[in-house]
Amino acid sequence: MADESTRDLEQNDGQRFDRLPATPAEQTVEGRVSREEVVDYFCDRFGMPPETFDDYTFWEKGAGKIWIYGGEAPTPLEIEAIGMTCLRTRQEHWKPTTDFVQRFGGRATDCVIELDPEEARAFATGEDQEIERWEGDWGYLIGAHEIAGDLEPIGIGLYVHGELRSMVPKGRQREL
């Protein structure tokens, strides 16, 4: 295995989109994650089936900001946006975005916390709340509630010490 500290790696260019390398072995940019690691994360943490992402590519623009895209594009690419932001890497714990979780979180089987109507409303307004019943892992969870006969993801929350902290971004919070 190559010693990463001695590999001569490029720096991330925050002005452009670069497609993630398929595997860690193909990494050419310092600190950049691979497609394999991203898909593994969604599958391991949330139990999403890996084939969920077969028709998508993953990109980095800005250090650790990962985007998921279903269309065609060359790499590198200097435009405003492709698809949607899905994940923050380059921090101790990777953090999925609320919009990604709303779009793809329905396929999750793990780390989904079902909220009752009152809790769901509080979560959507960005409130933190004491929830003692969670027996699973701590860390980032998908907050979900029942709507029109199915469980529907609301957004991402951080669960620690019996508290669910809503990570729904300010601009997406709503009084419902």
Add this chain to the structure above:
Amino acid sequence: MEPLERYRPIIDDFDAFLEACERPLGNAARVNTIKASVERTLEALEEEGLAYEQADWNPRVLRLETGSPGSTWTSFHGFTHGQEEVSAVPPVVLDPQSGERVWDSCAAPGGKATQIAALMGDEGTVVANDNNLGRISALRFNAERLGATSLAVTNADARNYSLNRFDFNEFDRALVDAPCTCEGTIRKNPDALDNWSEGAIASVSGVQKGILRRAIQATREGGTVVYSTCTFAPEENEAVVQHALEEEDCRVVDFDIGLEHSPGLTEWDGEEFDSSLERAARIYPHQNDTGGFFVAKLEVTA
């Protein structure tokens, strides 16, 4: 309403037209099928106790009876997107297919671009462009909220748009929902006519001609270009399409839309337009109790 007087000779039942323009418009929303089916969305609205009416011409277009359509679970989840009923017409006329490459040349704030993505089952490439960086943030916000993963967002002047940034060199379809004098939005924006002038029409029509020409050039032979505005001025509508017919390889084609409308004009103010412009649609506020719109569908020829 004074500026609208110039349309008295071309609008049937002009008094009903003026009356409609004075009535405020209700809330409308489009079901975003990227996030939820129409059936599930309707069920969610019913659970929330929100009354709605489905548009006859399009089951995905809803008239909502609520004072705050943004403060609903359906909106929060992106099952619905607030969008004026007639503004949902151009993407339907464009009729994009799954897997295609489609250009929305003036896309912000993204209602039509995300509707195009939804019509394609979010499969393919929708290049959503706008020349205004400030409005691009609204476009990006809406695209993410609505879960459109097939969208690529660019910030450029559509009149000299370059495809060099992509791997392909032509689109299958293009929408030119052009910047315009917005006369048709008077029911939503009571001050829409405040800065009205014939000079404003003349200056914006030059931009419109440039964007429509570029859209035709960037679309493959046999591909489709839809030109639309939310204004009544023939200088911004038929005259712009007429200019494209004269300068580019294209023809005006028919389309069906289940909304009451009037045909496009073949003359205005002493100027004659090609007879095919009758195939365009002028949608007036009194015809369907909506805002006003103009839509023309073009096929790119050799």
